[in-house]
Amino acid sequence: MPIEIMSMLSQQRPKERPTPRPGIMAIHAYVPGKASAPGAAKVYKLSSNETPLGPSPQAIEAYRGVAGHLEDYPDGAATELREAIGRAFGLDPARIVCGFGSDDLLTLLARAYLADGDEAIHTTHGFLVYPIATLSTGAKPVVAAETNYTADVDAILAAVTERTRIVFLANPNNPTGTYLPFDEVQRLHRGLPPRVLLVLDAAYAEYVRRNDYQSGIELVATSENVVMCRTFSKIHGLAALRLGWMYGPEHVVDAVNRIRGPFNVNAAASAAGVAAVGDTGHVERSVAYNGKWLAWLTAAIGKLGLTVTPSVANFILIHFPRTTGRTAAEADKVLTARGLILRQVGAYGLPHALRMSVGTEEANRLVVATLAEFMARPDAHG
Numbered sequence: 001m002p003i004e005i006m007s008m009l010s011q012q013r014p015k016e017r018p019t020p021r022p023g024i025m026a027i028h029a030y031v032p033g034k035a036s037a038p039g040a041a042k043v044y045k046l047s048s049n050e051t052p053l054g055p056s057p058q059a060i061e062a063y064r065g066v067a068g069h070l071e072d073y074p075d076g077a078a079t080e081l082r083e084a085i086g087r088a089f090g091l092d093p094a095r096i097v098c099g100f101g102s103d104d105l106l107t108l109l110a111r112a113y114l115a116d117g118d119e120a121i122h123t124t125h126g127f128l129v130y131p132i133a134t135l136s137t138g139a140k141p142v143v144a145a146e147t148n149y150t151a152d153v154d155a156i157l158a159a160v161t162e163r164t165r166i167v168f169l170a171n172p173n174n175p176t177g178t179y180l181p182f183d184e185v186q187r188l189h190r191g192l193p194p195r196v197l198l199v200l201d202a203a204y205a206e207y208v209r210r211n212d213y214q215s216g217i218e219l220v221a222t223s224e225n226v227v228m229c230r231t232f233s234k235i236h237g238l239a240a241l242r243l244g245w246m247y248g249p250e251h252v253v254d255a256v257n258r259i260r261g262p263f264n265v266n267a268a269a270s271a272a273g274v275a276a277v278g279d280t281g282h283v284e285r286s287v288a289y290n291g292k293w294l295a296w297l298t299a300a301i302g303k304l305g306l307t308v309t310p311s312v313a314n315f316i317l318i319h320f321p322r323t324t325g326r327t328a329a330e331a332d333k334v335l336t337a338r339g340l341i342l343r344q345v346g347a348y349g350l351p352h353a354l355r356m357s358v359g360t361e362e363a364n365r366l367v368v369a370t371l372a373e374f375m376a377r378p379d380a381h382g
């Protein structure tokens with residue numbers, strides 16, 4: 001269209017236009033981890049906490065099996081998947097809701113329980129979806145301070161007001177990799193008014209190998225105001241399919257079922273999920289692999305003079321000096337040039353750190369070798 005006509009048309013546009021509800025324009029849209037490293041011969045994506053082992057071969061086969069029936073709508077209630085999860089965890093399938101990733105469920109919980117002027121608490125370096133989901137409802141995100149990059153129960157309880165409706169707690173937390181022992185989660189729950197919904201986001205639960213950790217199943221089963229969210233994106237290696245689930249009290253399940261998309265889990269995701277949750281051997285191998293390389297990376301990077309926050313998940317948070325030549329931004333540049341994509345975590349209030357997913361042996365060794373060279377560079381000063 002000629003420029004004169006375009007400008008004429010734009011002058012004719014009315015001044016008034018639709019505006020989003022309060023809160024929407026305060027949202028900083030979620031920026032996923034980078035996926036490319038221009039110029040690098042080979043790319044190692046270590047930026048989104050995906051598994052280096054991929055999904056169970058049985059899940060891939062089940063996924064392929066759906067290809068012959070793409071014209072049919074899926075079962076809107078995801079019955080087979082809920083039953084498979086129920087069998088695997090000993091849960092009543094009627095108290096499970098599946099979603100398009102656990103992001104979907106976190107957002108649905110916010111929509112179901114928050115309104116204009118309400119408050120939802122998350123911790124300083126909590127998962128970014130919590131403030132996004134909160135703001136999208138017109139409610140206010142309230143930040144509770146952490147201690148040593150770990151959720152602090154006293155700080156969360158101190159942040160509770162008359163307006164608090166939800167507490168979001170990632171346990172373990174992303175991007176710090178730290179966790180709260182179960183007795184602390186119980187103490188948090190005891191301190192919350194019954195009207196406050198405690199959302200335990202256990203996306204990384206399978207990776208945790210600590211006797212004092214629990215994902216929250218027991219607490220959900222014995223209370224009326226706790227929900228646990230889980231994902232197939234991490235240990236099950238199905239991030240591309242977008243699949244998560246939550247376990248909650250009957251009344252919360254009922255509320256979420258009323259507002260979720262009628263077919264929010266597609267047939268391929270559902271079939272792959274059923275197979276994945278049944279392949280306990282694959283999960284065990286993934287846990288063992290992660291345990292070995294998490295410890296190796298933590299020790300090897302620590303020896304370079306960098307601080308690594310002790311993690312129980314499938315990623316580590318690496319803290320860099322603020323000295324010119326040694327900063328997180330400069331390290332990121334050097335790593336990216338070699339195809340090693342870590343996650344910048346400035347948006348999480350951690351501008352001097354990078355988060356690294358546990359990767360393949362090749363990727364892990366390459367990161368350590370590259371960081372060793374980086375730390376030995378002569379050009380640091382200041």
Ligand SMILES: Cc1ncc(COP(=O)(O)O)c(C=O)c1O
Binds near residue numbers: 100102203231233
């Ligand atoms: C703490 C936490 N919760 C939830 C999610 C989202 O998982 P999903 O892929 O199921 O939406 C992530 C993904 O990074 C996460 O780190």
